[in-house]
Amino acid sequence: MTGKPFSPACERNRDPILAVLREFFSDCRHVLEIGSGSGQHAVHFAAAMPWLDWQCSDRTEYLPGIRMWIEEAELANTPAPVELDVADARWPRAASDSGHFDAVFTANTLHIMGWAEVEAFFAGVGQVLDGRDMAPAATRAGSGAPSSGALRHLLPQAGEGLESGSVAAQGEPGSALRGNNSGVLVVYGPFNHGGAYSSDGNREFDGWLKARDPRSGIRDFEAVDALANMIGLQRVADVAMPANNRCLVWRRTARDLPSPA
Numbered sequence: 001m002t003g004k005p006f007s008p009a010c011e012r013n014r015d016p017i018l019a020v021l022r023e024f025f026s027d028c029r030h031v032l033e034i035g036s037g038s039g040q041h042a043v044h045f046a047a048a049m050p051w052l053d054w055q056c057s058d059r060t061e062y063l064p065g066i067r068m069w070i071e072e073a074e075l076a077n078t079p080a081p082v083e084l085d086v087a088d089a090r091w092p093r094a095a096s097d098s099g100h101f102d103a104v105f106t107a108n109t110l111h112i113m114g115w116a117e118v119e120a121f122f123a124g125v126g127q128v129l130d131g132r133d134m135a136p137a138a139t140r141a142g143s144g145a146p147s148s149g150a151l152r153h154l155l156p157q158a159g160e161g162l163e164s165g166s167v168a169a170q171g172e173p174g175s176a177l178r179g180n181n182s183g184v185l186v187v188y189g190p191f192n193h194g195g196a197y198s199s200d201g202n203r204e205f206d207g208w209l210k211a212r213d214p215r216s217g218i219r220d221f222e223a224v225d226a227l228a229n230m231i232g233l234q235r236v237a238d239v240a241m242p243a244n245n246r247c248l249v250w251r252r253t254a255r256d257l258p259s260p261a
Contacts, residue, residue, distance in 0.1 A: 039069030114215030126231030
């Protein structure tokens with residue numbers, strides 16, 4: 001690799017995403033970013049939120065580019081990136097007393113994965129996010145996460161250049177539950193609601209995704225939210241972002257977790 005990887009979409013969306021993360025990661029200390037891609041988001045967010053230990057992760061082929069961004073930035077809160085394929089049972093541990101992360105972030109990944117990998121993503125988050133020991137039994141070790149497929153990154157952003165929206169939340173982000181032994185998941189990307197596209201641009205983007213890989217595609221919010229609920233996460237915000245994207249925010253605390261079956 002002769003130069004750092006670069007994603008124009010990361011440059012455009014980083015500040016709207018940061019505004020959401022500042023709100024919901026304000027009481028967090030250890031963040032796992034899944035699918036760090038170029039590494040641009042990591043250095044921008046870690047510099048803006050120095051109280052966080054920002055752990056990058058991605059598949060092996062993306063790690064050299066991430067390292068280049070991290071090494072150039074020379075931040076104290078960005079440890080070396082770690083290998084992670086969501087379908088692999090071996091997920092990283094946090095540098096915390098419990099070994100759990102109190103926050104997980106991912107951007108533009110769920111529509112790139114096949115559905116089996118989306119399921120594996122949530123199963124893995126259920127293992128490493130704070131509150132894991134209280135999660136439903138089906139999400140604990142040995143539950144048999146799907147093992148096929150792979151993440152791919154640096155694709156065009158959904159609806160890029162076609163439409164833009166204002167940053168607004170459905171609900172009140174400030175009402176997010178806070179407290180000890182809790183974890184936060186933030187997922188950025190395009191989503192359908194009620195099976196309907198949010199824009200013509202997203203419809204076109206979904207067609208492009210499926211043409212290159214039939215397993216991929218823009219996910220229905222309701223299906224993703226159901227997976228989050230299965231690991232004891234409750235949605236606390238759905239924030240409208242530019243270019244017809246969303247930031248979905250879930251939080252898990254003891255009182256949110258479902259009772260064992």
